[in-house]
Amino acid sequence: MRQPSLTSTASFQALAQHADIATTWQMRDLFAADPQRFERFSDEAAGLFLDYSKNRLDGRTLELLMQLARERGVEARRDAMFLGARINNTEGRAVLHTALRAPRGASHVVDGVDINADIHAVLDRIKTFTDAVRSGEWLGHTGKPITDIVNIGIGGSDLGPKMVVLALRHYAHPRLRMHFVSNVDGHDMDAALGQVDPETTLFIVASKTFTTTETMMNAQTARRWFLAHAPEEALAKHFVAASTNTEAIKAFGIDPANMFPFWDWVGGRYSVWSAIGLPVALAVGFGYFKDFLAGAHDMDEHFRSAPLEQNLPALLGLIGFWNRQFLECSSVSIAPYHQDLNRFPAYLQQLDMESNGKRVTRDGQPVDTPTCPAIWGECGTNGQHAYFQLLHQGTDVTPMDFIAALRPAHEMDHHHTALLANCFAQSEAFMKGKTADEVRIDLTAQGLPADEVERLTPHKTFPGNRPSNTILMERLTPTTLGALIALYEHKTFVQGVLWDVNSFDQWGVELGKVLAKKIEAELAGEPAPNLHDSSTNGLIARAKAAV
Numbered sequence: 001m002r003q004p005s006l007t008s009t010a011s012f013q014a015l016a017q018h019a020d021i022a023t024t025w026q027m028r029d030l031f032a033a034d035p036q037r038f039e040r041f042s043d044e045a046a047g048l049f050l051d052y053s054k055n056r057l058d059g060r061t062l063e064l065l066m067q068l069a070r071e072r073g074v075e076a077r078r079d080a081m082f083l084g085a086r087i088n089n090t091e092g093r094a095v096l097h098t099a100l101r102a103p104r105g106a107s108h109v110v111d112g113v114d115i116n117a118d119i120h121a122v123l124d125r126i127k128t129f130t131d132a133v134r135s136g137e138w139l140g141h142t143g144k145p146i147t148d149i150v151n152i153g154i155g156g157s158d159l160g161p162k163m164v165v166l167a168l169r170h171y172a173h174p175r176l177r178m179h180f181v182s183n184v185d186g187h188d189m190d191a192a193l194g195q196v197d198p199e200t201t202l203f204i205v206a207s208k209t210f211t212t213t214e215t216m217m218n219a220q221t222a223r224r225w226f227l228a229h230a231p232e233e234a235l236a237k238h239f240v241a242a243s244t245n246t247e248a249i250k251a252f253g254i255d256p257a258n259m260f261p262f263w264d265w266v267g268g269r270y271s272v273w274s275a276i277g278l279p280v281a282l283a284v285g286f287g288y289f290k291d292f293l294a295g296a297h298d299m300d301e302h303f304r305s306a307p308l309e310q311n312l313p314a315l316l317g318l319i320g321f322w323n324r325q326f327l328e329c330s331s332v333s334i335a336p337y338h339q340d341l342n343r344f345p346a347y348l349q350q351l352d353m354e355s356n357g358k359r360v361t362r363d364g365q366p367v368d369t370p371t372c373p374a375i376w377g378e379c380g381t382n383g384q385h386a387y388f389q390l391l392h393q394g395t396d397v398t399p400m401d402f403i404a405a406l407r408p409a410h411e412m413d414h415h416h417t418a419l420l421a422n423c424f425a426q427s428e429a430f431m432k433g434k435t436a437d438e439v440r441i442d443l444t445a446q447g448l449p450a451d452e453v454e455r456l457t458p459h460k461t462f463p464g465n466r467p468s469n470t471i472l473m474e475r476l477t478p479t480t481l482g483a484l485i486a487l488y489e490h491k492t493f494v495q496g497v498l499w500d501v502n503s504f505d506q507w508g509v510e511l512g513k514v515l516a517k518k519i520e521a522e523l524a525g526e527p528a529p530n531l532h533d534s535s536t537n538g539l540i541a542r543a544k545a546a547v
């Protein structure tokens, strides 16, 4: 049945009315009026603590947001996802990345197939293979243990494994160096091949479809490079694949015994839990990979069973919706105060923007509100010395997600104390700001003359009232990382349901791919009789002239 438009729902209209007043609130006043605000607006689950008190909302706001979630059918759609309904309606597919992290034996029958058994059969193969590589039992064609792994993939077949391998570097195998090649830009492949030895390198070709042009070109280049140093029969010791496309893998020349399959109900950006996670299992070992899956499963169970009022993904999704819709925030900045989460903002960009960067509803009607904000960010404290100026004093309000671990994985405690101090200070500063009167008092106390005080006051005033969430975990471990990623996956899901978009397709990447094919042929020598607009024709002509 067609969903009514978002703005026509009773709960949206109630929220809009409420927002007329709520958007004028100052968070300073909200904190002053309620000493319990932190306790009231924070919660924890699956090893993650969420403080959402530094948002421009109160209990009534949340009540109305919960009503909206229920009116939009968040709980019913969530249950349908977990049960394997084909909620990806433009591709006719189920969405079952949650099944990938369910324990062995969890009953999961989809279209008559016990997918839990299939999933665990592949996990068993991943264990056998990764144990062999890590122990040194798996040898390259000249009898040496593997020292370097090159993952060739892009988008979800790169961002997830790369981010997780970096985040869990403290758990990594000392012999195995991990490399990730994603870009069709030959500089990427060139840099990786320059660091590895064909006798001791294992290539993973990671592609759900096994048709993505960047990955195919990179895989062919790696294959040619390898065969320039080794005989054809050596390929089986050095090339493996993670994919859903057995035929294409065979055609590429990879032994099907070296193929780690997954399924069409795993979206690319949700695939790190599948065979696409092979680099993770190689780097940290199968035991920690299982912990990573278990952490995500804990978050799944929480998302599935906790009432929306205490449900972390639902809260994050609804608050993000509130900021997007009623505070008109067109971007969200992610600030991990943990250097090992360096690639987490990039990972979330694909997760969120490829999922919810949509302008029509599931049944093809134009949406009647803005949808996904732009997601960007950088680790603290580096971001503070780059773009935080704009966040504090620029004209746009950008909500922030601060993410930190209470304990470090190193022994330089004073560094960690400084890091956490910065993290908490920034969210305090965003919330409180600094009024003109406070600035005047400070400057006067410093002995500045009155005219100088007045001249500087506007520059030193901070508007504050800028929203943020803070997510804390005890330590960054495979388990807490799994839970953190699942938290954001489900947050994205909740927002997709509110906007009634299909969060699981990505048609928006197709047009550029098609045009690139044509232009590639023209650049490679096919006649290009001014087929394009004058700008594109001009650029092609300049590139051809340079060759």
Ligand SMILES: O=P(O)(O)OC[C@H]1O[C@](O)(CO)[C@@H](O)[C@@H]1O
Pocket: 154, 155, 156, 157, 206, 207, 208, 209, 210, 211, 212, 215, 268, 269, 354, 506, 509
């Ligand atoms: O794993 P594949 O099929 O090579 O796709 C890579 C990526 O390309 C996309 O299809 C589009 O960018 C992503 O959704 C996906 O993660």
